[in-house]
Amino acid sequence: MNKAARKRIAAIVTEYRFNSHAEVIVGRLLAAFDYIPQVEVAALYTDQVPDNDMSREAAARYGIPIYKTIREAIRAEQSGGPVDGVVIIGEHGNYPTNSKGQIEYPRRRFMEETLAALDELSLVVPIFSDKHLAYRYTDAVWMYEQLKRRNIPFFGGSSIPHTDHEPPFDRRRLQTLQEIVVISSGGLECYGFHAMEVLQSLVEQRDGAESGLRSIQLIEGAGGAAWEAMDRGEWSEELMLQALHSFPGLPEAHPRELEPEPALFLLEYLDGTKGAIIQFKRLVEQWGFAFRNKEQQIFAARCLSGEERPFHHFERLTRMIEAFLITGIQPFRMERTLLTTGMICAAMDSLHEGRRLETPELHISYR
Template sequence: MNASTNRPKKIAAIVTEYRHNSHAEVIVGRLLGDMGYQPSVEVVSLYTDQVPVNDMSREVAARCGIPIYPTIAEAVRAGHCQEPIDGVVIIGEHGDYPMNERGQMMYPRRRFLEETLVTLDYLGLAVPIFSDKHLAYNYNDAVWMFSQLKARKIPFMGGSSIPHCDHIPTFNEQNLRSLREILVISSGGLEAYGIHAMEVMQSLAERREGGETGVRSIRLLGGSGDETWSAMDRGEWPEDLLLQALKAIPGVPDAHPRELEPEPALFIVDYMDGTKGYIIQFKRLVEQWSFAFRNGQGRVTAALCDSDLERPFAHFERLTRMIENFIISGKEPFPPERILLTTGMISFAMDSLFEGRKLETPCLGITYRL
């Protein structure tokens, strides 16, 4: 075995900002050996799009002996290394970026990927790429990004940490084969946290018999007045699944959530095969994600996604290990179509809220199997 196959895989990290508790710190920081993590890969270059007053990147880079390059192209080229990089980690989350009229943070994820691909093309490389959370705030950008990755046959992994959390209690995933309804509980900002709930829902829904068939329509009621509760009264979403999912979250007050949270948001997802998906997004009632689903036999299963609320955020350690294994092996841990689909789901949901109506989504007829 030659020396090049013995050495750790080398990674270029492209981030919006690197500060305390940012996604860059809890992922790239681990890859640099911080937070008690023992990395199996080597970060050899860094690009930061912004440098806030509480920036950590300069101190960390100096301590670890890695350069911070002024451009993405230079970070990907990593000219100080004798051998080319083996992978790219893109963290387009956090930072001071504008918000559009639809309430979406305009993170430069397409620009990050586009500049990365131009440089990889120049170098003649097709190395694995991880991109944090959803592909882009704009679905047309996401389709372009996905198609460019596919055209180059570049292994791709995206998404967040929450779908990979342990389920408490555990359950027989065979119950998902005949899934007919699923409800996910979430909290926080509609796009930034709604995408976590979309990914949780999709990571379960994709396991139904026949695989994924795509999404027919999306509706988002944004929490103005009591729209969500009125829709429940009309039988438009299943109250029993909400109550079962809430029971899975520790510390939730023993009262009907209607009394505790007057204006939650409601996402309604109609799948092509008739499966129904719902997300109830609270503003303050909960801090974790849980779900309940009903299968074809009428059986209801509920569980908590066991994410941590405090440092060191073990769910990010699990995600980081998945990223490492992906870059080392070049094997995608799940179909990347999941990320394209959930990107479309959250994008059209924000469009639905802006336009005040249900949107038909024939372009989300995305099919895949695990």
């Protein structure tokens, strides 16, 4: 595409360093990783500049102004005037962790300052925001309502729901989904959100409109509580084993012998659909799932995310971001991102309070 015809965007990030989400997304928009971008990064704002910062060198190489404020980055006065779209990446950086175990990334502040700058200019442009909306659900609702009120096209969430599945399956089988188990790993909040997105991207395809979540519980692994819940029939051992069969090279032993203390998320939807996320510490490094439909058929697959550089799943996400910024067409309903944000926030509340929580605030309907 002719550079003069490209949409011009502002990148608003927490930090831009090696292997950060800013590097693997914005870096691609700057032609790193052998990527050919379709938009132009016209302005950059970095909230923090660590010792291993890459933004200054990249900006100097491509002649991109780094602005001191988000308002100035949206106005982009040094590079041709107001931008045509915004990419917000509030992931990574040195931010506090609260008593619930949530990293207090400044995603609401980034959105607030972005919207204020657009309002000053009477502009409506597409906005992408990486991962969940906020660590406080009330902030997420505020962000959702502000975007809707302004009719701003919005695309949010993570890279993992958009990966290919191995083995592939007929997605029409999801229409009668009744129960699902998602395999996950890593940190409870940051990687648990990826698992929530995998789960919701599948569950929302069942027949009828999504009506939302009735309850959620997050159980820590101490003492093997997740396995005890399995023994009580609260989630499906069969679905877990089927899901793990899609991961090559795993040991023959039962996972409870290999991982005695995984974490467990238990979710119940308003229509009775049941979900579980089993989150291991060492056994796997990707996401996978197995679901049972009302015909009692079981389908299982692994999400083909790249475990090492160049992290090919971020190439798929970056292509989607560019298509969205160019067309303004949302790849899915933003209610999914609101719901998955609420799910991970409620899960962390459940862990903090040590009990199952009813979730009337997550009775979110969409098709």
